[in-house]
Amino acid sequence: xxxxxxxxxxxxxxDSFFNQLKVHCGRSYxxxxxxxxxxxDGFTGERxxxxxxxxxxxxxxxxxxxxxxxSRTWVFTRNNHRISLKHIHxxxxxxxxxxxxxxxxxxxxxxxxxxxxxxxAYTCNLLPAACTNVWWVTVSDTSFTYNLRRVGxxxxxxxxFDLTRPVEMKGTPWGWKEDE
Numbered sequence: 173x174x175x176x177x178x179x180x181x182x183x184x185x186x187d188s189f190f191n192q193l194k195v196h197c198g199r200s201y202x203x204x205x206x207x208x209x210x211x212x213d214g215f216t217g218e219r220x221x222x223x224x225x226x227x228x229x230x231x232x233x234x235x236x237x238x239x240x241x242x243s244r245t246w247v248f249t250r251n252n253h254r255i256s257l258k259h260i261h262x263x264x265x266x267x268x269x270x271x272x273x274x275x276x277x278x279x280x281x282x283x284x285x286x287x288x289x290x291x292x293a294y295t296c297n298l299l300p301a302a303c304t305n306v307w308w309v310t311v312s313d314t315s316f317t318y319n320l321r322r323v324g325x326x327x328x329x330x331x332x333f334d335l336t337r338p339v340e341m342k343g344t345p346w347g348w349k350e351d352e
Contacts, residue, residue, distance in 0.1 A: 188284035190232070190250045192311045197227035200341035201316065201333040208320075208329035214238065215329075222246075222316065222333050223341045226350060235345040236318070242345040243269065246318070248309075254278050257289040257307055266347025274298055275307065286310050311335075 200223040209216040218239035226233040230251065236244040245260040256277035261269035276289040289307040296303035304323040310316065316333040 184253075184281075185284045186250065186253045186255050186278065186281040186287070189282060189287055189311060190248065190255055192284065193224065193232045193234075193248060194227045196224040196316075196335065197232070199224055199338045201335055201337065202339045203316075203318075203331045203333035206317070206330045206332045208327070214241075215331075220331055220333075221339060221341055222318075225344065225348075235348075237341070237345075242343070245345050245348075247275075253281050255282070255287050255289075256292075257287075257309065260345075262345065262347040264346050268347075271299060274302065276305075285312055 200221055203220040203222060205215060205220070211217075215238055218241075219237070221237045223235045223237065224232065225235055225245075230249060232248045234246045234248070235242065236246055238244070243261050243263065245262075247258045247260060249256045249258070254277055256275065258273050258275040261272040263269055274291070274295040276292040276295060278287050278289055282288060287309050289309075291303050291305040295305065302322070304325070306321050306323060308317075308319045308321075310319075312335075314334070314336050316335055317330055318333075319328075319330040321328050
């Protein structure tokens with residue numbers, strides 16, 4: 173196979189993954205912790221909902237609600253057949269949290285169902301302990317998973333969302349800004 177064909181096929185994987193996210197725009201799904209949950213972590217025992225709220229040509233924004241906490245939004249951005257994942261965190265009054273916009277960009281085009289996001293330089297400077305974080309997201313016809321692993325530690329966290337059962341979710345995250 174010619175190397176140009178391989179590159180074209182691989183770059184299509186990231187675009188396919190991104191387009192699979194967009195299919196769910198306007199829908200919300202309930203999730204459950206499948207790894208790493210523990211009492212007192214702020215997640216365990218709470219209703220977990222992802223809301224695919226905004227889908228633009230190259231950006232998909234997915235608020236992640238934890239009980240009544242509407243502080244988190246995952247932002248997937250496609251650029252040059254690579255996808256980045258950033259985490260927006262806001263306070264209830266809508267102001268930015270001091271720890272926001274961390275994440276990373278896929279180091280390759282991944283697959284149509286799986287993307288890895290190693291922590292970027294901004295994340296390392298903002299949160300030195302998170303410098304070894306790797307996030308990965310999977311998407312299929314039936315499920316979406318959000319995963320975090322802090323390499324070199326026991327830190328792992330995974331949430332599985334059932335894409336076959338949309339749930340009702342009204343409202344937006346704290347400080348929602350459509351055009352940021």
